[in-house]
Amino acid sequence: MxxxxxxxxxxxxxxxxxxxxxxxxxxxxxxxxxxxxxxxxxxxxxxxxxxxxxxxxxxxxxxxxxxxxxxxxxxxxxxxxxxxxxxxxxxxxxxxxxxxxxxxxxxxxxxxxxxxxxxxxxxxxxxxxxxxxxxxxxxxxxxxxxxxxxxxxxxxxxxxxxxxxxxxxxxxxxxxxxxxxxxxxxxxxxxxxxxxxxxxxxxxxxxxxxxxxxxxxxxxxxxxxxELSEEDQRPVKKFARFTISYTGALYTGKSDPGPLLEVIHNLLEDETLPASQTDLCYAGPTWLIWDTFIKKYGLDKITNNLGYLSRAEALAIQEKSHINLLLTWSTGNLKGVLTGKLFEYLAADTPILALINGPSDPELAGILSRCDRGAAFSSQSPGQKEQMRSFILEAFGQWKEELEDTPKKQPDYLKPYxxxxxxxxxxxxxx
Structure with missing residues (x-):
C-alpha cells in the first residue's frame, strides 16, 4: 500500500x-x-x-x-x-x-x-x-x-x-x-x-x-x-408539445441562435411545423438577450421564457425536451469551446443540435457522432440551414410516433465521458 x-x-x-x-x-x-x-x-x-x-x-x-x-x-x-x-x-x-x-x-x-x-x-x-x-x-x-x-x-x-x-x-x-x-x-x-x-x-x-x-x-x-442513480433512470415524461430548449447564458457576439430561429420561422410559415404543437423554451440568466432574438424572428407566440432557474429545474427541462440547443463558437485559431452544457445534454438522453458561430469544430462534432446524440452545424458551412431543417423534422417525426415514456440510459459509448x-x-x- x-x-x-x-x-x-x-x-x-x-x-x-x-x-x-x-x-x-x-x-x-x-x-x-x-x-x-x-x-x-x-x-x-x-x-x-x-x-x-x-x-x-x-x-x-x-x-x-x-x-x-x-x-x-x-x-x-x-x-x-x-x-x-x-x-x-x-x-x-x-x-x-x-x-x-x-x-x-x-x-x-x-x-x-x-x-x-x-x-x-x-x-x-x-x-x-x-x-x-x-x-x-x-x-x-x-x-x-x-x-x-x-x-x-x-x-x-x-x-x-x-x-x-x-x-x-x-x-x-x-x-x-x-x-x-x-x-x-x-x-x-x-x-x-x-x-x-x-x-x-x-x-x-x-x-x-x-x-x-x-x-x-x-x-x-x-x-x-x-453516473446515473436509480432515480435518474426512471421513465421521463416528455413535454406534450414538440419542444426545442436552450438552458444557459447567451454571450453577445459569440452565442448566435439566429440561424436556427430563422429555420424554425420558415418551418412555421410554410406550416411544415405546426405552431399549435411547437414550443421554444428558454431558461437562463440572459432572457433579455433571448427575447431580442425571438422578436427579430417573430417567434413570440411559441416561446416559453422561464428565466433563471435552479440547476435541478434546468436539468429537468433538458430531459423533457425533444431537442436541446447547444450554442458555441470558434475561429480559425481557437476551437474546442466545449462548455459543461454539452455534457449535461449528453446525460439528458435528448437529441442535441449544436450551432457553432464560426468554422466547424471537429472535436465537438466527433463527440456528438461517437455518442450518437445529435449533430453540429457551423454558421460558415454551406447548406447548414437545410441540414438543420432536416434534423428538426426528423426529431418532430419521432415525437409524433412516441407512445410511451422511456427510461434514461447511459450506454457504453458515454462511459469514456x-x-x-x-x-x-x-x-x-x-x-
Missing part, C-alpha cells in the same frame, strides 16, 4: 454556489473521493452571500473559509436574484466592458478581482498550515478566479514536494472575447506563474493547444457526465 494521498482544492466559489464553474468542481470532488485518503477545500467566506444551488451540495466536511474583500463582495446585492455576477445588460456597456477588462488583467485581477489580495494572503497562510498539519500531497487550483492559481503558485514555491495541478475551465486571455488589456503582457504573466506547475488541466483539445503555449505540461480533463472513468485515468498519471 502506497503513502497516503491527501488533496487540497483551492476554489473561491466552492459548491453549492450557483455558478457554472461550481458544477465542474462538484463532479471533480465527488469523483476524487475514492482516490484520496482525505480532501480539504479552501474557499472564501463570501460564498455565504452568494446564491446557492442545493443540487451542488458535496457533503464536504473539510471546507476552510477565508475572507475576501474584493470587488464582488463590495458590490453584491442582497436580493432573491443575488447571483455572484453582474447583469448581462450592464456587462455590455462600454465603460463596464473596460472595467471588466481591467479587473480580468494583471495586476488588478489579483488586487481587486475575485478573491483579491486579502483572500490570497489569508488563503496562502491557511493552506500552508493545512499542508503542514494534514500532510497534503496534492494541490488542485482552478480558474476562474486567478487568485486560486496565485495561492497555488505561492504554495508550490514554499513546498516544492507538493504536486500542483492548475485547472483552466476557460482561457485567461481569450482571443475571441478579448477580455484582457495588453494580451502579450498577460500571457507573459501566465508563463511565469504556470512554469511552477506540475500539471495543467483544461476542458478540451482546443483549449489545450492554446495553454500549451504557456505551460510545460497540459492534459485534457473534460467536464464530463455524472463519465467522471468516474475520467478520474480513474487521471489518477493513474499522478505520483
Amino acid at each position: 502506497g503513502a497516503p494521498k491527501k488533496l487540497l482544492i483551492l476554489y473561491y466559489n466552492f459548491p453549492p454556489v450557483k455558478v457554472p464553474g461550481a458544477v465542474r468542481i462538484h463532479h471533480f470532488y465527488k469523483a476524487a473521493l475514492p482516490w484520496f485518503d482525505a480532501i480539504h477545500v479552501l474557499a472564501t467566506s463570501n460564498r455565504r452571500f452568494f446564491l446557492q444551488d442545493s443540487s451542488l451540495e458535496t457533503g464536504c466536511q473539510n471546507i476552510h473559509e477565508v475572507p475576501a474583500w474584493d470587488l464582488r463582495r463590495l458590490t453584491i446585492r442582497k436580493t432573491n436574484e443575488n447571483a455572484p455576477f453582474v447583469s448581462s445588460s450592464l456587462k455590455e456597456r462600454p465603460l463596464m466592458r473596460l472595467l471588466r477588462q481591467l479587473v480580468d488583467s494583471f495586476p488588478l485581477n489579483i488586487l481587486i478581482g475575485d478573491g483579491g489580495l486579502i483572500y490570497i494572503l489569508t488563503g496562502y497562510l491557511k493552506a500552508r498550515r493545512l499542508i503542514k498539519q494534514e500532510g497534503i500531497t496534492h494541490v488542485f487550483s482552478t480558474f476562474r478566479p486567478y487568485s486560486d492559481h496565485i495561492i497555488g503558485y505561492l504554495l508550490k514555491g514554499r513546498f516544492p514536494e507538493v504536486y500542483w495541478i492548475a485547472d483552466f475551465r476557460d482561457l485567461h486571455v481569450d482571443p475571441v472575447r478579448k477580455n484582457t488589456l495588453c494580451p502579450p503582457f498577460q500571457r507573459w504573466c501566465n508563463r511565469q506563474i504556470l512554469r511552477r506547475t506540475d500539471l495543467v488541466t483544461t476542458v478540451s483539445e482546443g483549449l489545450k493547444r492554446e495553454i500549451q503555449k504557456l505551460a510545460p505540461r497540459v492534459r485534457v480533463l473534460r467536464n464530463g457526465i455524472g 463519465t467522471w468516474q472513468v475520467m478520474m480513474e485515468q487521471f489518477i493513474k498519471e499522478l505520483p
Whole structure:
C-alpha cells in the first residue's frame, strides 16, 4: 500500500454556489473521493452571500473559509436574484466592458478581482498550515478566479514536494472575447506563474493547444457526465408539445441562435411545423438577450421564457425536451469551446443540435457522432440551414410516433465521458 494521498482544492466559489464553474468542481470532488485518503477545500467566506444551488451540495466536511474583500463582495446585492455576477445588460456597456477588462488583467485581477489580495494572503497562510498539519500531497487550483492559481503558485514555491495541478475551465486571455488589456503582457504573466506547475488541466483539445503555449505540461480533463442513480433512470415524461430548449447564458457576439430561429420561422410559415404543437423554451440568466432574438424572428407566440432557474429545474427541462440547443463558437485559431452544457445534454438522453458561430469544430462534432446524440452545424458551412431543417423534422417525426415514456440510459459509448472513468485515468498519471 502506497503513502497516503491527501488533496487540497483551492476554489473561491466552492459548491453549492450557483455558478457554472461550481458544477465542474462538484463532479471533480465527488469523483476524487475514492482516490484520496482525505480532501480539504479552501474557499472564501463570501460564498455565504452568494446564491446557492442545493443540487451542488458535496457533503464536504473539510471546507476552510477565508475572507475576501474584493470587488464582488463590495458590490453584491442582497436580493432573491443575488447571483455572484453582474447583469448581462450592464456587462455590455462600454465603460463596464473596460472595467471588466481591467479587473480580468494583471495586476488588478489579483488586487481587486475575485478573491483579491486579502483572500490570497489569508488563503496562502491557511493552506500552508493545512499542508503542514494534514500532510497534503496534492494541490488542485482552478480558474476562474486567478487568485486560486496565485495561492497555488505561492504554495508550490514554499513546498516544492507538493504536486500542483492548475485547472483552466476557460482561457485567461481569450482571443475571441478579448477580455484582457495588453494580451502579450498577460500571457507573459501566465508563463511565469504556470512554469511552477506540475500539471495543467483544461476542458478540451482546443483549449489545450492554446495553454500549451504557456505551460510545460497540459492534459485534457473534460467536464464530463455524472453516473446515473436509480432515480435518474426512471421513465421521463416528455413535454406534450414538440419542444426545442436552450438552458444557459447567451454571450453577445459569440452565442448566435439566429440561424436556427430563422429555420424554425420558415418551418412555421410554410406550416411544415405546426405552431399549435411547437414550443421554444428558454431558461437562463440572459432572457433579455433571448427575447431580442425571438422578436427579430417573430417567434413570440411559441416561446416559453422561464428565466433563471435552479440547476435541478434546468436539468429537468433538458430531459423533457425533444431537442436541446447547444450554442458555441470558434475561429480559425481557437476551437474546442466545449462548455459543461454539452455534457449535461449528453446525460439528458435528448437529441442535441449544436450551432457553432464560426468554422466547424471537429472535436465537438466527433463527440456528438461517437455518442450518437445529435449533430453540429457551423454558421460558415454551406447548406447548414437545410441540414438543420432536416434534423428538426426528423426529431418532430419521432415525437409524433412516441407512445410511451422511456427510461434514461447511459450506454457504453458515454462511459469514456463519465467522471468516474475520467478520474480513474487521471489518477493513474499522478505520483
